[in-house]
Amino acid sequence: MGSKYDVLVIGGGNAALCAAIAARRGGASVLVLEGAPKFYRGGNTRHTRNMRCAHDAATAILTGPYTEEEFWKDLLLVTGG
Known part of the structure; x- marks a missing residue:
């Protein structure tokens, strides 16, 4: 990588x-580096889609799974209880 960039962004959330x-x-010239496998790219964005939705498996629209237990843990973390 002999190129030079003004801004380096680590992650793709x-x-x-x-x-x-x-x-x-x-x-600015920008380089974005994302280390996650393709399925997991986008950070927590993959769980948002305008709302959180617990589900047992991936569908054409939802990555998965995002279990009810994981949903509640995230909700408690975000809201502080």
Whole structure:
């Protein structure tokens, strides 16, 4: 990688991609590095889709599984109980 970039963004979740877009719109050259396998790219974004939805298996729309137990743990973490 002999190229030089103004901004290096590590990860491909919501915040990272927003930062990359903002930097690029501001005229910077940007490199985004994502280490997750394709199925898991996007960080926690894969669980959002405008709302959280517990499900037992992947579908055409939902990655999976995202169990009810995991849903409640996440909800308690985000809301502080």
